[in-house]
Each structure stands twice: as C-alpha cells, then as structure tokens.
Amino acid sequence: MPVARVVLEPYSNKVLNVVKAKYELNDKSRALNKFIELYGCNELEQEVDDSYVKKILDIEKKHIEKHGYKKMSRPEMEKLFGK
Secondary structure (H helix, E strand, O other), X not given: OOOOOOOOOHHHHHHHHHHHHHOOOOOHHHHHHHHHHHHHHHOOOOOOOHHHHHHHHHHHXXXXXXXXXXXXXXXXXXXXXXX
16 A cells, blocks of 8 residues: 655645544544545546446447448538527
C-alpha cells in the first residue's frame, strides 16, 4: 500500500476530523480513505466491465446488420428533427 505524507490546511484537517468522528475511525489515514471512498467517484470515472463492452459491441453489430451504414439525406434529417 502506498504511503504518503500530506500537509493539510486547517479546513481540510477539520473535515477529516469530522469524517473520523462520524464513522468512528481510528486515525486520519482511515478518515482520508473513507472520504475518498465516498467522494472519489465524482472525480474519477469508473472502469467499464468487459461484459458491458461486449454487450454494446453486439448491439452495434446487430444494428449495422439490420440497417447497414446508411446515411440520412438532408430532407430526411429535417423531417426527423424539424426545421
């Protein structure tokens, strides 16, 4: 597990102390990990499961088999989206 030494601003220190108390954690390291667990998803995209990618590729393949690579004409687009 990586080890990091951090310098906290006073506000950050208060937030970690609140997280530590709220979740009854032993130290600030666990509080920081808990905070990241709760709010890290806002900053980092989740990894996509391989089965989901295969499912999307199968849907695309079926769509192309059914409809091909047909392009819409300008009048068809205007009819569909209105102009």
